[in-house]
Amino acid sequence: MSRLLLATAILVAASFPAPAAAALPAPVKAMIDAAIASGNKQDVLAVVKISKATNPDDLAEINSLMTDYNARLAEQAEAALREKQEAGFFENWKGQGELGGFRSTGNTSNLGISGGVKLVKDTVEWRLNFQARANYERNKGKTTRDQVNATIEPNYKFDKSLYAYGLAQFERDRFQGFSARFTLSGGLGYELVNSKDIRLAIKAGPAIRITDFIGGDSKSSLAGLVGLDFDWKISDRLKFSQDAGGTYASDAQGFTSAVAVIDSDNTSFTATSALDAKLLGALSARFSYSFEHDTNPPTGRIKTDTLSRATVVYDF
Template sequence: MRALLISALLAATPCLAVAAPLPAEVARMIEAAAETPGALGTVAEVARRTHPESLAEIDAQVDALTSRAEEERIARITSLRFRDGWKGEGQAGGFISTGNSDDVGGSASLTFAKETLRWRHEIRMAGDYQRSNGAVSKERYFAGYAGQWKLSARTYVATSLTGERDRFAGFRSRFTESVGVGYRLIDRPDLRFDVQAGPALRQTNYYDLDDEIAFSARLGGDLSWTIRPDLVFTQNTTLFLDSVSSSLTSSTALTTKLRGDLSARASFDIRVEAEPPVDREHTDTTTRATLVYSF
C-alpha cells in the first residue's frame, strides 16, 4: 500500500529539472573572463542561457570571483603610498588641410587617476590649438583636479579645482572651486552613473570686460558604459548656474581598443556660455578623433 501511494505521488508530480554539473570548459571561460574588466557579466550571462541546468553553479562561481576580486582590490589599495597606484592616459590628435583654406591644428590631453579605500583622485590637463590661413582660430588650455571622499559605497563628497584659458570664449583665465555631494545612481561592472550637486566659486578674467567673481550652483553627471570589453561609451556634463554668467560643458566619447594599451577615441564636446562677451558666440563645439595610450 505504501509503495503504491509513493508511486501515485510521483506520477502526479511534474518532472523537476535536475541540476547538472557545469562543464569544465565553461567554468574555465568564466574564470578567464574575470581578468578582463566588464567581461565577467557578459560571459556569465551567455553561460546561463546555454546551460540553464547549471544556474546555481554559475551564480556561485560569479559570486566567488567577484568577492575575490574585491578582496584583492582592497588589499592592493590599502598598501599603496601616495605616489603609488596612479594610472595614466594620454591622448593626441591633429590635422592639416590645404586648398581653399590652410588649417593646422592639434589636441592633446593627459589624465592621472588613483583610487584608495576612502578617496578617488583625478588630475587632468588638456589643450586645443588651431591656425587657419596663418591666424590663430582656436586656443584653449585646461587643468583641473577632482576628488571624491567616499562616505559610503555610493555616496561621496565631491571636490573640484579647475583653471582654464579660452581666448575665443573671451577670457584670459577662469578659476573654479567647488565642493558638494555626489551619489552613484548605477554601480555595475559594465555601467556606472554618478550625479553631483553643490556650490561653487568662479573668478573670471576677461579680455574686454571687467573681472568678475560669482557664486554658482554646480550640477554634474558622469556616465561610463562598457558596451563590450573593447568598447566604452562615456558622457560627462557639468552645469554652472549663477546670476552673472551661467555655463555648460558636455563631452561625449566612444573609445575602442586597438591593441594592448593603445585605443582610438571619437569625441564631441559642447560648451555653452549664457552671457558671452560682445561678438562672441554662445556655443562652441569640437569634434575630435584621437589616439589614446594608457599606462
C-alpha cells in the same frame, strides 16, 4: 534453514565492497576548470549551472569546486583591498594620454591640434581625478585658438554610492574673451547605477567663479554646479560615456563630459561626447564632439563654440 541462507547471504555481501560513486566526468571538470581560468564569474556560474543539471549525481564534487573557487575570489578581494590601503600616493594611478586633430566652429572655424591627459587614483575611501587638455590652431600665420583647461577633483566616499567632491578648475581661452577663469566647487555626489557595463552618477554643489577678461577687467561671482556622469561599455572593444559636472570615469576609456556652472550674470555649459574603439593593446581611437556655451559672453564674442575631434588614446 531460512536463517542459514540469510546468514550466508550477509556473509557473501560483506565480502564484496560497495561500488564507488562515479567521479565527475573528465570533460565536465575540464569545462568548469576552463571557465574558472577565464576569470569571468558569469561564465563560471553558467557552466556550473549546466553541469549540475546534466550531472545530478555529481553535485557534491561540483559544489566542492565552487567552494574552492569562491574561497580564491575572497582571497583575491582581500588582497586587492589590502593593496589599496597600503599603497603610497604615487602608486595605483591609472590614466590615458590623447593626441589628434579637431575642427572648430563658433568664434573660430579652422582645423587644429588637440592633446590631453587624464589621471585617476582610486583608494578605499578616496578617489582623485585630474584632467588637462589643450587645443591649438593657426590660420594664415596667426593663432586662432589657444585654449587650455585643467581640473582636479578629489572625492571622499561615504559608502559605495554617496560621496563628497571638491573641484578646482582653470580655463584659458582668449578667443572666448578671457585670459583666465577659475572655478572652485564642493558638494555631494551619488551613484545611481554602478554595474559592470553601466555607471550613472549625479552631483551638485555651490561654486565660486573668478574671471579675468582680455581687456583687463576681473569679475568674481557665486554660482552653482550641477553634474552628471554616464558610462556605457557597449562591448569589449567599444565604449560610450557621459559625464556632467566634471565627474570623470575611473576606467579612463573614453568619455562624454558636460559641466554646468550657473550664476546670475553668465551661465556656462560645456559638454564633450566621445566614442572609443579599441585598436590594439592599450591604443584606442576616439571620436568626440565638444559643445561650449556661455549665455552672456564678452562683447564681440558669440555664445557657442564646438569642437569635433579625432584622436588616438593610450591607456596606462
